[in-house]
Amino acid sequence: MNNKINILAGSIGQVIVGKKDTVLSLIASLLCEGHVLLEDVPGVGKTQLITALSRSIGGKFNRIQLTPDVMPSDIAGFTMMDQKSGEFIYRDGAVICNFLLADEINRASPKVQSALLEAMEERQISLDGVTHALPRPFLVMATQNPVETYGTFHLPEAQMDRFFMKLSMGYPSPQEEISILERTEKHNPIENILQPVMSVDDIITMQEEVRNVRVNDNVKEYIVNIVGATRNDRNTTLGISPRGSIALYKASKAFAYIYEREYVTPDDVKLAAVSVLAHRIILSPQGRSEFGSSEAYVTSVLGSCPVPAMGK
Secondary structure, eight states, X not given: OOHHHHHHHHHHHTTSOSOHHHHHHHHHHHHTTOOEEEEOOTTSSHHHHHHHHHHHHTOOEEEEEOOTTOOHHHHHEEEEEOTTTOOEEEEEOTTSSSEEEEETGXXXXXXXXXXXXXXXXXXXXXXXXXXXXXXXXXXXXXXXXXXXXXXXXXXXHHHHTTOSEEEOOOOOOHHHHHHHHHHHHHSOGGGGOOSOSXXXXXXXXXXXXXXXXXXXXXXXXXXXXXXXXXXXXXXXEEOOOHHHHHHHHHHHHHHHHHTTOSBOOHHHHHHXXXXXXXXXXXXXXXXXXXXXXXXXXXXXXHHHSOOOOOOO
């Protein structure tokens, strides 16, 4: 594994017990400048995950608890008149940071969801004719509870597609849960990270290095074949768009970089496929009956697509 990634994952591991795959996927999203939707039940460490990442890098971290009464100005900020100077000045919103935890995004009104997703896509906000660029790196991790749906606003599929990855942490194993109990006995586990292990400039440099990872034509065709298999399939009512194939292409490069290779292999594509593609698919009634979930469907597609011979 890349030494820098190993150091970063190790720092996060001082707070998060196990869940190595989720941690590496979150880092891969960061390297691709993509945003993450973390869907899981309460209490499994979603907030601590993004907090540990931000403390490990030394970036500015904001958290906003989304409820129906949150306003778009809470997200984007607002302009107000300075009583002393008589001029209008800009007051930062929640998105002016490096790492934003948008807790329970499905409890926010559609107008607030749109404001947040627009900032995620454009990486800037415009108020009163003035454009304010967001800091780099900029990562949004939005969470939602898949169980309790009362009083929530479902994210439309077009907005789900804006998230680079959809991840889930799941419950810990019995041994992992014992370790969690032992860690929390003395102090808050987040206090284990005493200082950052890298800077935001290091992350920007790594993002540039990921772009230089090579992808040969066979692997590009493999990505296109996987995505194409989800279209015009009786098991789906919505297949993967070109945005999804671009995301899979970028994520595959990130995983190659994480495992210290200068080129992408089909295994990198497989590693990224479920978390990058599953939330972009709508299964037909037949697909739901046969596969049960989009994740299982993507896994089936991976099993049916021929794996190309590998050459650099």
